[in-house]
Amino acid sequence: MKPWHPSLFTYWYAVARSDQLRRRPIAVTVLGSPIVLARLETGQLLALEDRCPHRQAPLSAGCRTPTGIACPYHGWEFGSDGALQAVPGMPPESPLPGVRARAFPLLEHDGLIWLRPADTGAAGPGELVNSSQPVYRRFLWQTRWRAHVVDATENFLDPMHTHAIHPGLVRRNGERTRTKVRFSGTAEGFSVDYSGQDRQSGLLYRLFESRRTLERAHFAAPGSAQIEYRYAKGGIVRITLHFTPRTSEETDVFATLHVEGRWAPAWAVRLLVWPFLRQVSEQDRRILQLQSENLKRFPLQRGASTRLDVVRASLEQFWSGNGLPQADEFREIEIML
Numbered sequence: 001m002k003p004w005h006p007s008l009f010t011y012w013y014a015v016a017r018s019d020q021l022r023r024r025p026i027a028v029t030v031l032g033s034p035i036v037l038a039r040l041e042t043g044q045l046l047a048l049e050d051r052c053p054h055r056q057a058p059l060s061a062g063c064r065t066p067t068g069i070a071c072p073y074h075g076w077e078f079g080s081d082g083a084l085q086a087v088p089g090m091p092p093e094s095p096l097p098g099v100r101a102r103a104f105p106l107l108e109h110d111g112l113i114w115l116r117p118a119d120t121g122a123a124g125p126g127e128l129v130n131s132s133q134p135v136y137r138r139f140l141w142q143t144r145w146r147a148h149v150v151d152a153t154e155n156f157l158d159p160m161h162t163h164a165i166h167p168g169l170v171r172r173n174g175e176r177t178r179t180k181v182r183f184s185g186t187a188e189g190f191s192v193d194y195s196g197q198d199r200q201s202g203l204l205y206r207l208f209e210s211r212r213t214l215e216r217a218h219f220a221a222p223g224s225a226q227i228e229y230r231y232a233k234g235g236i237v238r239i240t241l242h243f244t245p246r247t248s249e250e251t252d253v254f255a256t257l258h259v260e261g262r263w264a265p266a267w268a269v270r271l272l273v274w275p276f277l278r279q280v281s282e283q284d285r286r287i288l289q290l291q292s293e294n295l296k297r298f299p300l301q302r303g304a305s306t307r308l309d310v311v312r313a314s315l316e317q318f319w320s321g322n323g324l325p326q327a328d329e330f331r332e333i334e335i336m337l
Helices: 006-010 149-157 159-165 203-208 266-297 312-319
Strands: 013-017 026-030 033-039 045-049 068-070 077-079 084-086 106-109 112-115 137-145 178-185 189-195 212-220 224-231 236-245 251-260 330-336
Touching: 013 026, 013 033, 013 236, 013 251, 033 112, 045 068, 045 106, 137 266, 149 212, 149 224, 149 236, 149 251, 149 266, 149 312, 159 266, 189 312, 203 266, 251 266
Parallel strands: none
Antiparallel strands: 013 112, 026 033, 033 045, 068 077, 077 084, 106 112, 137 251, 178 189, 178 330, 189 212, 212 224, 224 236, 236 251
16 A cells, blocks of 8 residues: 655644544544544543553543543553653652653644644644634534545546436436536645536436526645535535545545525524435445445556546645645636536
8 A cells, every 4th residue: 555645644634523522532543543532521632643652552442531541451641742641550659651642733623623643734724624614504424435535535526427426416417518617726726617507407406506606616635625606696505525534445524514695504404405415425435435446456557537537637646745736727628517
């Protein structure tokens, strides 16, 4: 398995929902690194490498203490900074061993816990993440896809698969429209504007939407992707997926739905919209799993691409450690969408 490029560890990744951190620690994996998360009684967050330096037992199987976490094996206690705080059975006059658990920086925003795997790097998630206001969030869900993060992210940002994978639900195959596509580099990644179709042929549009004035896809490094819709009657809908690689074959997905300027209470979204979105997510999960399994059968094959594959090259470039597109990069094509 090819190791992750060191530059990828300097970014912030969504690792858990805020409501997952209650009384018990939880285990997560980011870029192959096992990590334990906990919320202390004070509300402070803790993120440590998921092993006790004593006998390598998983700290995630332990329990939280008033100021940190205790190992399940011998009860060694560590603070949120990773410092060893107590060793049960050690005489009080004896100095503690000079060991510590590795700690990771983390923060909380918009219902999600964010973590940076490296000691140094970005001060926090970027503008796309920080622009999402909790007051507009109508839904948050989490899933796991058996797919490389590039394949998972491309799936969400690529509209060309929707006719085949979500027939009738997102788009109808017999009702394609000539659409102008504009790709633009940004400071955080890139955006893609789709113009020429102010409505969509699928059931989701007919049930829940009205005439659009904007359809734009965003990518912000390392793993945030968003589809933004603006409407002639006012209102904005943003569907955002945050992709966090566990390994090269598994990706955690944290998804939010934000609605501004439209009547869309959370209960109505859960009752009416979520069943359709869950179906879309399940359809994507299935095709990505099939793709992942077939890539193992043909490991030396590299996929062919056409000009319709607007985002693939940029995603591969970033996840290979070769950086983002130039902020002034621009290209325009026409497709039948």
